[in-house]
Amino acid sequence: MGERVTMTINGMSHEDEVEPRTLLVHHLRETVGLTGTHVGCDTSQCGACTVLLDGDAVKSCTVLAVQADGAAITTIEGMARGDELHPLQQAFWDEHGLQCGYCTPGFIMTAAKLLSDNPNPTDDEIKIGLEGNLCRCTGYVNILKAVRTASRRMLSGSTAASASARSSE
Amino acid sequence: MIPASFEYRRASDLDDATRLLRELGPEAKVLAGGHSLIPLMRLRLAQPTALVDLGRVPGLDGVRVDGDRLRVGALTRHAQLAASPVVRGALPLLAAMAAEVGDLQVRARGTIGGVIAHADPAGDYPTLALMLDAEIVTTRTTHAAADFFQHIFTTPLEADEVIREIAFPVAPGPHRYVKFRRRRCDWAIVGVAAQRLDGGWRLGLTNCGPTPLRARAAEAALAQGESAAGAGARAADGLTPPSDLRASADYRCHLARVLTQRALEEATA
Structure with a gap:
């Protein structure tokens, strides 16, 4: 009945037995215990469940865990380095790119893919890149700002400056 | 769920x-x-x-030009099609369609073979396959696109038959796909594709019936020297589109006419 699957999740190898019908998002949340990836709409619309699968941003509610056998997965928990937030996480904080925060992990993972392909996107390119993620709180303005800020900081490598600015707030 | x-x-x-x-x-x-x-x-x-x-079947994805055909492996993903220099050179309309399928996450996973086999009348690639007389090459035989899209979600694929590749004509000439929808990542309420091929125009309609359709009256009007506006006026001839939550049948006919004119004007701009 069960299928053995092995995935490298945030740099750590995980071998588990899953039912074939287990969706990747449920595997990550319930078997591996990484609950930062959220289930939003359950209909492949909202993008709250977005993770990186071999570098691609994917909706983990629309991938079977068995399809991800052998893959490298990055979730929101794999973004920070120790206590230092990823520049996207820091920028969402600094620019108030969230209110309730439910959609935020998905936005950050999609934005990470967007910036890895296109480190200096225009506003239109950010909007198009994030079209598969829905936020019901913010009106998107500050999310756009946050991605723009993260892009600028990542290009100039100035994340240390932003971290010290935060600690002085 | x-x-x-x-x-x-x-x-x-x-x-x-x-x-x-x-x-x-x-x-x-x-x-x-x-x-x-x-x-x-x-x-x-x-x-x-x-x-x-089929996810681990080797050689089932990728694209290649073979004489006057662009052969697209069934497992080729939307994002690959959109980014491929081969597709952009040989059939840029396919690359443009692929770039507007769903959203970034969907384009990372969805495949052209899946869209063709699913035969959703709102799908974009079936329209392109039909209007360009593409061939759907399977493990059993080769299907002409005109015989393949039989009804909504209905194809002649047998239970043990798998699509290997889709063979399109190479068509680097003027082209445009206009996809009308409320949000960029939605399915087309109506889509119209225009492609210059062999000295004429091919016009395809998405989501205007149980299968993709060709706007043959509009194609014929263009062949007789009609303008984009004149062809657009004929684009809904004989069309009996569905009414649903997003659009009435009349509105779909209106969109088919307007978008045909627009696609032709933008293709030749």
């Missing part, structure tokens, strides 16, 4: 896929990118007893 239980088998190659499909019976389904099938399974609108996963 979690799909009903099913047996999962991973095919090592297409012969293996055929063998597994025969062994597992007619209620088994082929899994490619899963971005049509898995949502249907989650809603339990589809409850296959088994899935045969």
Whole structure:
């Protein structure tokens, strides 16, 4: 009945037995215990469940865990380095790119893919890149700002400056 | 929402896929990118007893120009099509369509073979395949696109038959796909594709009936020297589109006319 699957999740190898019908998002949340990836709409619309699968941003509610056998997965928990937030996480904080925060992990993972392909996107390119993620709180303005800020900081490598600015707030 | 239980088998190659499909019976389904099938399974609108996963079949993705044909492997994903210099050179309309399928995450997983096999009248590639007389090459035979899209979600594919590739004519000339929808990542309420080929125009309509359609009266009008506006006026001739939550039949006819004119004007701008 069960299928053995092995995935490298945030740099750590995980071998588990899953039912074939287990969706990747449920595997990550319930078997591996990484609950930062959220289930939003359950209909492949909202993008709250977005993770990186071999570098691609994917909706983990629309991938079977068995399809991800052998893959490298990055979730929101794999973004920070120790206590230092990823520049996207820091920028969402600094620019108030969230209110309730439910959609935020998905936005950050999609934005990470967007910036890895296109480190200096225009506003239109950010909007198009994030079209598969829905936020019901913010009106998107500050999310756009946050991605723009993260892009600028990542290009100039100035994340240390932003971290010290935060600690002085 | 979690799909009903099913047996999962991973095919090592297409012969293996055929063998597994025969062994597992007619209620088994082929899994490619899963971005049509898995949502249907989650809603339990589809409850296959088994899935045969093509995801690891080598050589089933990729594109190549072969004489006057662009051959596209069934497992080629939307994002690959949109970015491919080969596709952009040989059939830029396909690359443009691929770039506007769903959203970034969907384009990372969904495949052209999956879209063709699913035969959703709102799908974009079936329109292109039909209007350009593409061939759908399978493990059993080669289907002309004109015979392939039989009805909504209905094709001649047998239970053990798998799409290998889709062969389009090379067509680097003027082209445009206009996809009318409320949000950029939505399905087309109506889509119109225009492609210059062999000295004439091909016009395809998305989501205007149970299958993709050609706007033949508009194509004929262009062949007789009509303008884009004149051709647009004929684009809904004989059309009996569905009415649904998004658009009435009359509105779809209106869109087919307006978007045909627009597609032709933008293709030649």
